[in-house]
Amino acid sequence: MSAIRLEHLVKRFGGFTALKTMDLSIADGEFMALLGPSGCGKSTTMNMIAGMERPSEGRILFGDRDMSGVPMGRRGVGFVFQNYAIFTHMTVRRNLDYGLRMTGRPAAEVAKRTAAMADLLGLTDLLDRPAAGLSVNILQRLAIGRSAVMEPAIFLLDEPLSNVDAAFRSVMRTELKSLQRQFRQTMVYVTHDQLEAMTMADRIAVMDHGVLQQVGTPLEVYNDPANIFVARFIGAPGMNLLPGRLAETDRGLAVDLGPLGLTPPLPPGLAAAARGGKAEVTYGFRPEEVHLDPEGAALHLPLLLTERIGARNILHLGDSDAVRAVFPAGATLPAGGTVRFAPAEASVRLFDTASGRAIR
Numbered sequence: 001m002s003a004i005r006l007e008h009l010v011k012r013f014g015g016f017t018a019l020k021t022m023d024l025s026i027a028d029g030e031f032m033a034l035l036g037p038s039g040c041g042k043s044t045t046m047n048m049i050a051g052m053e054r055p056s057e058g059r060i061l062f063g064d065r066d067m068s069g070v071p072m073g074r075r076g077v078g079f080v081f082q083n084y085a086i087f088t089h090m091t092v093r094r095n096l097d098y099g100l101r102m103t104g105r106p107a108a109e110v111a112k113r114t115a116a117m118a119d120l121l122g123l124t125d126l127l128d129r130p131a132a133g134l135s136v137n138i139l140q141r142l143a144i145g146r147s148a149v150m151e152p153a154i155f156l157l158d159e160p161l162s163n164v165d166a167a168f169r170s171v172m173r174t175e176l177k178s179l180q181r182q183f184r185q186t187m188v189y190v191t192h193d194q195l196e197a198m199t200m201a202d203r204i205a206v207m208d209h210g211v212l213q214q215v216g217t218p219l220e221v222y223n224d225p226a227n228i229f230v231a232r233f234i235g236a237p238g239m240n241l242l243p244g245r246l247a248e249t250d251r252g253l254a255v256d257l258g259p260l261g262l263t264p265p266l267p268p269g270l271a272a273a274a275r276g277g278k279a280e281v282t283y284g285f286r287p288e289e290v291h292l293d294p295e296g297a298a299l300h301l302p303l304l305l306t307e308r309i310g311a312r313n314i315l316h317l318g319d320s321d322a323v324r325a326v327f328p329a330g331a332t333l334p335a336g337g338t339v340r341f342a343p344a345e346a347s348v349r350l351f352d353t354a355s356g357r358a359i360r
């Protein structure tokens with residue numbers, strides 16, 4: 001009953017199409033993140049699932065039930081927004097148990113569930129405090145608790161952590177995940193923050209410009225991006241992406257990277273997949289998958305700058321900052337000059353430059 005299916009979902013606002021034919025199945029009990037840059041249509045999708053917006057085309061099913069025409073209040077979903085909606089004149093306890101009291105549940109049950117939720121979210125000591133005057137962090141935690149205490153089978157969260165501070169966000173990621181493990185709700189979580197999506201979600205739906213780009217587990221979207229957009233968007237920094245042309249060399253099929261003056265060979269599997277296709281391709285590899293190769297027939301680019309950020313160092317290579325390479329803080333790194341390096345063969349990815357699609 002708590003699986004969600006979006007079928008050919010389209011949303012237009014006047015002449016502007018905010019969502020273009022979205023098809024997505026979310027399993028019962030799954031944690032699905034909708035991830036993408038600002039304006040890509042995440043909230044629009046979420047609002048249609050919640051029943052706040054009507055689809056222009058297509059339909060939404062909860063289990064086998066078509067939700068078209070079912071108003072928000074009858075959908076049985078919990079919803080938490082970026083801006084917490086808390087009754088500041090009430091105590092934490094009254095905010096937390098508000099929904100349960102409204103449904104007329106026995107007082108003993110209300111008290112028990114409220115206490116359990118307060119315990120889970122570390123709000124027990126604050127139960128009798130007025131909400132007014134509590135920090136933004138605590139208010140947002142309360143907003144999540146107030147919705148979660150209703151134990152909705154479907155729980156929708158739209159950027160719930162974007163207003164809380166960084167340290168608290170990290171705590172809340174863990175808490176939200178354990179909340180979902182405990183109640184086994186179907187969770188749909190809108191975020192533009194890939195760290196949130198990568199750490200919490202079972203699967204991620206990556207969106208851009210109203211189009212679903214890829215759906216997969218965090219590792220799938222990281223390791224095998226379906227296209228150039230996903231390759232660039234996932235990862236920090238994103239994948240190195242170098243446009244070039246396929247070229248036959250005495251070492252087999254390679255990519256001529258033009259102005260960079262490099263022609264890296266393609267691993268056999270990719271060479272086979274690329275042969276016979278379009279000549280304009282984009283050569284990709286993760287910054288974390290680069291090793292220094294001072295002696296080998298490696299790629300070579302001038303060192304532009306080294307960023308030292310605590311646990312890791314990022315080398316910026318090439319005059320136009322074409323390549324980034326990430327190393328652990330303790331690694332021995334060149335101080336300047338030309339850096340010879342090679343991407344791990346298994347990490348090399350290839351894309352059709354015109355369509356952006358991965359060549360596999």
Ligand code: ATP
Pocket residue numbers: 013016018036037038039040041042043044045192
């Ligand atoms: P953000 O994180 O910035 O909210 P988003 O991915 O959630 O981004 P949406 O809020 O779904 O994006 O908006 C998608 C597009 O639809 C945007 O270009 C937005 O300006 C437009 N849009 C959203 N709601 C309306 C509306 N009611 N009327 C007109 N345009 C809208």
